[in-house]
Amino acid sequence: MAKYSDEFKLKVVKEYLEGPLGYKLLAKKYGIPSKAPIERWVKSYKVFGLEGIRTRRSKEVYSVQFKPSVLNFMKETGASYQDTAIEFKMNNPSLIANWNRIFLEEGIEGFVAKPKGRTPMSKNKKPKTLKQEKALSREEQLERENELLRLENAYLKKLKAFQENPDAYLEKHKQRWHSNSNKKDLD
Template identity: 60%
Template sequence: MAKYSQEFKLKLVKEYENGNLGYKSLAKKYGIPDSSPIRKWVNFYQLYGKEGLSPKKSKEVYPVHFKLDVLQFMKQTGSSYQEAANSFGIREYSMIANWNRAFNEDGIEGLKPKQKGRPSMSKLPKKKNMNNSQKMSREQELERENELLRLENAYLKKLKAYEENPNAFLEKHKQHWHLSSKKKDID
């Protein structure tokens, strides 16, 4: 549901058009934190009439060639984002600013629609590449083997310490856990 009703917006627009109060005064009078929504409502009302104050029904998707036309129009005429939005019937001029940024960064590819959401999961599990050992140099293979041996050695030492005295091993790790949890509480 919209934050402000269409009737409320129309009331403020009419009050502004009567010339008694400006944007900031209207915002203050009706407890609106910023005057920019009122400015936007007046603009929409002047362009589209009463329909300009009603909420959009659905999200509109613009084709790439339309976006290019808008950007070309701005470049040729030197118009602002707001003027271009008014000329092309776009409600949110910030959308044109996003198109301009995307075009400057990525060219036409930046204007193409991007897929939203997470990619679908593959039905087949990914096969692991078994040729990793062939791609690694001999030195890298030895470093990898060395690291695996260090890990195995550390694991066996801990296992041996646990087998010799399980209670002391658990107490040591409880103290370590307790100390690290106190550090988190301090932060």
């Protein structure tokens, strides 16, 4: 959302054009931190009329070829961001300043549209274990396999004990569970 409404901008611009107050006094009167926005509004209003101070609702897209031509004009003529914006019938000089910063940091490639949003997930899901196994040395792989075999062996022993005598197995583990819960209650 815009910091200042279109009605407020028009009121300040008209007061400047019709009244005795200058940029600084108007900024002080309306609590605007500097006189620069008022100067921009007045310049834009003089050139474009009411359209010059209106906040645009839709984002205008400029071509990749247009942006360097604007910056080239500014460099050749020595025009300010505001004057350049007026020359190219734009009401947002800060957009040109942003283009200049991008051009200085990234060059012409910075103007090429970049895809927005998250990258799509690949359709071919690769199992994570393959990556882990490749990263592990041969010795680590063997240790991991040993550990898995031990776990499988312990599981099978418990399963066999349960199948032989389910009541005794459950009673044994029930007592262990109760003794653990009593220890927790004492803490």
